Amino acid sequence: MPSLKLENVAKHFGGLKAVDKVSMEVPPGEITGLIGPNGAGKSTVVNMISGVLALTEGDITVDGVSVATDRADIVARKGVARTFQNIRLLPEATVLDNVMIGFHRREEAGVLAQMLGLPAARRDTKRFEEKAWDLLRRFRMEDFAEYEAGNLAYGHQRRVEMMRAIAAEPDIVLLDEPVAGMNDVESDELATIFRELADSGMGLLLIEHNVGFVTRLCKKVYVLDSGRMIASGDPEAVVRDPQVVAAYIGTSGH
């Protein structure tokens, strides 16, 4: 399984250095954390990795191959999936259909086969439907399969995003605040799923400002503040780092 590496990545908006000289690694089979107070540049990092924002400097590689200048869809096809901090679902589509779109890059039938309804296209749809139901059961969402995604509760919408992101079995998943707005029971359920995904070989990058959740789950944690990496390493040690404590004062009760 490939790993994701960032080397001296920077994003400058005019004179503002939103992200500056950030280096980190998301290895396979592990959950890596990226924490930092609001406005630290975490989402900017995610947007650069996933090809939404262009880099000002530095390089991003997957399995040693640079993806720094690739378009978002190409990064996705190279096995890097993501969720969005501000939930983005297809509001008119059902939960099942929202998950189904996640299988796009596993399609085998060509455009003509799909238009003519050839067996190859039907096989795709059938295979994806079975896998989508597996995911729904795993995330305990099977009762909501036929609901319009836009009508779901917040926590359930987050799950739909996650199912959609991992549907095509990516190598790396970037989870942008996956447990925001969830209660402890719900986030524990998700923590279990995240561990299972990592055990299956996926590399997870968990972007959070909930420090407690990250320290419980992650093997290694990176801390961003005002666009700079101020600490990294073992979660227990990192959260005691004076610089990290200073950055978090008033924002973390953990």
Added chain:
Amino acid sequence: MIQFYYAYQPIIDFFLLSVGFGYSQQIALRAGVFSIATAGFAALGSYCVAILATKTGVPIFLTVILGTALAAAVGGLLALPLARLRGAFQAIATLAFVQIILSLLLYGEGFTGGALGIVGIPREVNTWILLIVVGLTMYVMWNIGRSGMGRVFNALRQEESVASSLGVNIGKYHIIAFIISGAVGGLFGGLQSLYTFQIEPHNYGFAFIVNVLTVVILGGRTTLLGPIMGALIMAILPEIARPLAEYRQAVNGVILILVITFLPNGVGDEIVFWFRRRKQARQQQHRASEKEARDAVS
């Protein structure tokens, strides 16, 4: 039945052609492309068939294929410069495309007959042929709706950034949508010219654009039933409103406003959604009662 057919045959034929143009318009909107290029595609198909059928010995069947292919190819090429545009800008650019096609038809007199158009086109198309081609078009549209392409189109319409985060090449699928829109528009344009004996640029002007948009807005932008319901209303409305004579246009306008206000998804889409919601409600009820039964046992 036969009596009915002979009395209403022109209306039925008009309805079938409107359904065809409606699908050309719908497939673009469905993919999140604000194209109103259908009029241009229809004009291309129609003139291609008319010119080949009146000036060359190309078999009629082949002229329709060539007209369809021409409009599809132009659709694909048109998608390239428009790929970066969205929303209203896309609509204006496709409108400009229609204007260009129409002026080429007007000023290419030697070839297109100019403002007088082309007369004496063999009348080879009848209701049955229209019915079969509409049926085939619907079959393709139905397949698209159930396949990965339909899912991609839905995603592009509702949230483009999600589609690209899942590996969808947006440009590629916009090109596909334009090609299909072009092919269907050109196909029905060709059939129309083999049906009406005479065509002129004016046939594909502003009135055509408004008609085909109305079909999709009244009927619905996402379901197979949409263009059918839209075209049905457009075909029947003038008959019902006939006694109102000069107020007919006003009645059309009022109905359009009412539908947009109270059935914003269009009549056809709303019908399909209603059945879908009812099915969902039943499934939920069924699950709830199953759960109750289980709880009662344990």
